[in-house]
Amino acid sequence: MHDPTALRLLDAWEKGLLQQAVNRALSLLKVVCPEQSMKTLAGITIGERDARLLMLRQALFGSRMTSTTTCPARS
Numbered sequence: 001m002h003d004p005t006a007l008r009l010l011d012a013w014e015k016g017l018l019q020q021a022v023n024r025a026l027s028l029l030k031v032v033c034p035e036q037s038m039k040t041l042a043g044i045t046i047g048e049r050d051a052r053l054l055m056l057r058q059a060l061f062g063s064r065m066t067s068t069t070t071c072p073a074r075s
Helices: 006-016 021-032 038-042 046-061
Strands: none
Touching: 006 021, 021 038, 021 046
């Protein structure tokens, strides 16, 4: 994986606003894996794709991740 520039990441993020989730993910991966074609990236397993995206997230924001959820029994 390459270190992406902020401008390239922002560009991919903004373009991704109009894309379906899988294409958005592939666009972000293309920024950090420019040597791979979109067709090649689309052919990797979901697990590999998500692992690469998590590595990108960790590189950008660190290893801590905070999340919340709603209990369906309370809805």
